[in-house]
Amino acid sequence: MRTAVADPGVDLGPLRPLMDEDEVTEVMVIGYDRVYVETRGTLFLTQARFASDAELRALIDRIVTAVGRRIDEGTPLCDARMADGSRVNATLPPASIDGPTLTIRKFARDRLRVEDLVRVGTGSATLFGFLRACVLARANLLVSGGTGTGKTTLLNVLSSFIPEAERVVTIEDAAELQLRQDHVVRMEARPAGLDGTGRITIRDLVVNALRMRPDRIVVGECRGPEAMDMLQSMNTGHDGSMTTLHA
Numbered sequence: 001m002r003t004a005v006a007d008p009g010v011d012l013g014p015l016r017p018l019m020d021e022d023e024v025t026e027v028m029v030i031g032y033d034r035v036y037v038e039t040r041g042t043l044f045l046t047q048a049r050f051a052s053d054a055e056l057r058a059l060i061d062r063i064v065t066a067v068g069r070r071i072d073e074g075t076p077l078c079d080a081r082m083a084d085g086s087r088v089n090a091t092l093p094p095a096s097i098d099g100p101t102l103t104i105r106k107f108a109r110d111r112l113r114v115e116d117l118v119r120v121g122t123g124s125a126t127l128f129g130f131l132r133a134c135v136l137a138r139a140n141l142l143v144s145g146g147t148g149t150g151k152t153t154l155l156n157v158l159s160s161f162i163p164e165a166e167r168v169v170t171i172e173d174a175a176e177l178q179l180r181q182d183h184v185v186r187m188e189a190r191p192a193g194l195d196g197t198g199r200i201t202i203r204d205l206v207v208n209a210l211r212m213r214p215d216r217i218v219v220g221e222c223r224g225p226e227a228m229d230m231l232q233s234m235n236t237g238h239d240g241s242m243t244t245l246h247a
């Protein structure tokens with residue numbers, strides 16, 4: 001899997017209107033003739049279509065090459081980030097049987113805030129008051145849930161409780177967190193380049209962050225070996241750290 005930043009000028013073809021529609025949070029393409037969107041939590045099949053799998057493949061190539069990556073039958077899975085912050089995943093046959101797929105999680109310009117979560121009933125004001133107290137008391141916090149259940153959103157809300165006077169280092173695979181504090185160092189992992197070098201892992205960044213005098217380390221998502229480093233840093237004086245974990 002590879003991640004990089006796509007060019008803002010990429011011609012998105014039939015997906016452009018969907019990307020421009022504010023209510024659409026996710027755009028999902030399966031082969032040339034099935035384009036789904038997610039709007040307010042519900043999936044819809046749209047009328048949008050590509051002329052052929054080749055045309056869809058050409059769009060995938062445009063997105064991927066704009067960030068200096070390559071996707072082909074040999075490496076048929078690819079992650080990228082568009083210039084606006086949207087996350088892109090593309091797959092090709094033989095990994096995806098019914099043609100190329102493209103999944104775009106649109107960048108949430110206005111990430112939900114604690115008031116929003118209380119309003120929609122995610123939790124009571126009392127619950128979030130308790131969570132705020134946990135953050136202020138430097139409890140280590142781990143947000144767990146399945147795909148798309150709101151982990152990053154909740155982590156963003158929890159981060160918003162961190163006092164302004166503290167130094168925060170955020171570490172993510174693809175930068176999504178939107179902290180309002182000023183004293184934040186944002187770090188992002190990076191896959192290997194085409195020549196196989198230059199990879200920076202979450203684990204590298206966690207280890208490095210320990211030397212950056214962090215008051216808090218916020219890790220977007222712990223998946224592999226970094227989980228161990230994260231637990232260790234939580235245990236060795238960097239209390240008040242936060243991360244998410246896939247359930």
Ligand SMILES: Nc1ncnc2c1ncn2[C@@H]1O[C@H](COP(=O)(O)OP(=O)(O)OP(=O)(O)O)[C@@H](O)[C@H]1O
Pocket residue numbers: 025108112117120122145146147148149150151152153154
């Ligand atoms: N409490 C909530 N109530 C309603 N919608 C929410 C809530 N939390 C998140 N969402 C919406 O759900 C979508 C997914 O949220 P988010 O990115 O936080 O999930 P995630 O668990 O981090 O996903 P992933 O597993 O892909 O990293 C977003 O569109 C977000 O605005």
Ligand SMILES: [Mg+2]
Pocket residue numbers: 151152153
């Ligand atoms: Mg997430």
